Amino acid sequence: MPGGRPRSFDADAALDRALEVFWRQGYEGTSLTDLTTAMGINKPSLYAAFGNKEELFGKVLARYLDGPGAYTAAALDAPTGREVVERLIHGAVALTAGEDTPEGCLCVKSVHAGGPDSHAVRQDAVAVRKAGEAALRRRLEQADDLPSHYEPAALAALVHTISDGIAVQAAAGRGRDELRQVADLALRALLD
Amino acid sequence: MPGGRPRSFDADAALDRALEVFWRQGYEGTSLTDLTTAMGINKPSLYAAFGNKEELFGKVLARYLDGPGAYTAAALDAPTGREVVERLIHGAVALTAGEDTPEGCLCVKSVHAGGPDSHAVRQDAVAVRKAGEAALRRRLEQADDLPSHYEPAALAALVHTISDGIAVQAAAGRGRDELRQVADLALRALLD
DNA sequence: GAGATAACGTACCGATAGGTATAAAACTTG
DNA sequence: CAAGTTTTATACCTATCGGTACGTTATCTC
Numbered sequence: 296m297p298g299g300r301p302r303s304f305d306a307d308a309a310l311d312r313a314l315e316v317f318w319r320q321g322y323e324g325t326s327l328t329d330l331t332t333a334m335g336i337n338k339p340s341l342y343a344a345f346g347n348k349e350e351l352f353g354k355v356l357a358r359y360l361d362g363p364g365a366y367t368a369a370a371l372d373a374p375t376g377r378e379v380v381e382r383l384i385h386g387a388v389a390l391t392a393g394e395d396t397p398e399g400c401l402c403v404k405s406v407h408a409g410g411p412d413s414h415a416v417r418q419d420a421v422a423v424r425k426a427g428e429a430a431l432r433r434r435l436e437q438a439d440d441l442p443s444h445y446e447p448a449a450l451a452a453l454v455h456t457i458s459d460g461i462a463v464q465a466a467a468g469r470g471r472d473e474l475r476q477v478a479d480l481a482l483r484a485l486l487d
Numbered sequence: 488m489p490g491g492r493p494r495s496f497d498a499d500a501a502l503d504r505a506l507e508v509f510w511r512q513g514y515e516g517t518s519l520t521d522l523t524t525a526m527g528i529n530k531p532s533l534y535a536a537f538g539n540k541e542e543l544f545g546k547v548l549a550r551y552l553d554g555p556g557a558y559t560a561a562a563l564d565a566p567t568g569r570e571v572v573e574r575l576i577h578g579a580v581a582l583t584a585g586e587d588t589p590e591g592c593l594c595v596k597s598v599h600a601g602g603p604d605s606h607a608v609r610q611d612a613v614a615v616r617k618a619g620e621a622a623l624r625r626r627l628e629q630a631d632d633l634p635s636h637y638e639p640a641a642l643a644a645l646v647h648t649i650s651d652g653i654a655v656q657a658a659a660g661r662g663r664d665e666l667r668q669v670a671d672l673a674l675r676a677l678l679d
Numbered sequence: 680g681a682g683a684t685a686a687c688g689t690a691c692c693g694a695t696a697g698g699t700a701t702a703a704a705a706c707t708t709g
Numbered sequence: 710c711a712a713g714t715t716t717t718a719t720a721c722c723t724a725t726c727g728g729t730a731c732g733t734t735a736t737c738t739c
Contacts, residue, residue: 298707299715323515324602327697337718338698348697399599406659407591407599410516421659445672452661452669453676460652467598467613469644477644480637484645484676490737491685519727529688530728536686540727604727
């Protein structure tokens with residue numbers, strides 16, 4: 296009883312194209328025409344496969360976390376607390392100033408979508424960020440190699456903050472090499 | 488020979504209203520209707536007094552730097568390098584998590600306007616940021632009380648990065664009290 | 680008070696926003 | 710091959726976008 300015309304595009308590949316557009320231009324700066332052009336499909340196909348713009352963004356955000364942003368979860372598997380922090384900070388540079396991807400961080404960009412129609416999108420981004428920081432805090436609670444004056448929650452917040460700063464710097468055009476120096480200096484200040 | 492009907496609104500006050508809207512909603516998230524409503528004037532008056540949306544934003548950005556953002560220049564007058572850094576970081580918290588102003592930083596938000604029509608605005612914000620950091624670097628070059636392993640340029644970049652991170656955190660909803668703790672912890676890591 | 684000047688309010692402009700109705704096309708199942 | 714199903718492409722919808730033409734109103738100068 297199924298049947299029907301098969302779709303002529305790869306949904307995952309199309310989602311990746313949508314990710315790149317949203318990542319580069321932000322939610323508000325991206326039109327449906329931008330999306331359909333980049334994805335190589337037309338609007339009815341987009342709506343049938345992904346829902347409206349807001350829902351598509353939700354799926355793109357999930358893919359972002361699962362792909363380019365996966366380092367944040369992976370970093371928590373490092374053996375020591377210091378190494379967790381190092382991986383997060385270096386990972387932020389690699390992500391936000393990567394050579395084959397747009398500059399900046401999709402999540403940070405989305406937090407700054409302030410228009411009336413972007414409320415849900417901003418909330419999504421905020422929720423993702425909060426969950427990530429909570430996971431980092433829990434991981435740091437189990438580390439015993441960090442300078443003793445750090446409370447895990449406070450250190451998690453600070454690492455998150457520095458990571459955000461790196462994303463802004465990348466979005467504002469600072470290059471990868473310079474950004475790596477900033478990251479190394481931050482790590483020395485934090486961990487030495 | 489002058490004459491003519493006098494304008495029925497205070498241009499400076501209107502600019503302040505425009506500032507608040509842009510600050511809260513970002514450049515792309517703000518429509519002319521949002522602006523005229525907040526400013527209490529209609530479109531022809533807006534265009535006659537401030538030019539188009541892009542030019543208005545330029546004037547708003549200048550006013551932002553001269554008003555809420557003036558602490559960045561004022562901080563450079565502090566007697567010691569340490570105090571300069573402290574004022575900048577604490578000032579970032581006060582600015583981005585102030586109780587009577589929108590959360591976040593207009594300049595950081597504007598950097599994240601990624602749409603095709605926002606190119607000039609993003610460039611403006613980037614230029615302002617670059618100038619600010621250069622001024623900070625020059626000030627730090629003349630400080631002799633900072634930990635000796637800091638190069639002024641690198642420290643300026645790191646302080647700027649942390650300041651950006653604070654702005655993102657504020658935009659993402661972290662409250663003032665928590666943010667102050669983050670700032671204090673960052674200062675201890677940087678300067679102790 | 681008569682002109683000249685400039686800001687005002689309204690009503691409008693083309694372009695584009697996000698989103699959909701409709702019908703042709705491409706497949707699976709019987 | 711015919712029926713049923715789903716995707717495709719085109720063409721269109723309303724609302725709003727940034728921006729402006731135009732006639733009215735208020736002021737200054739003479």
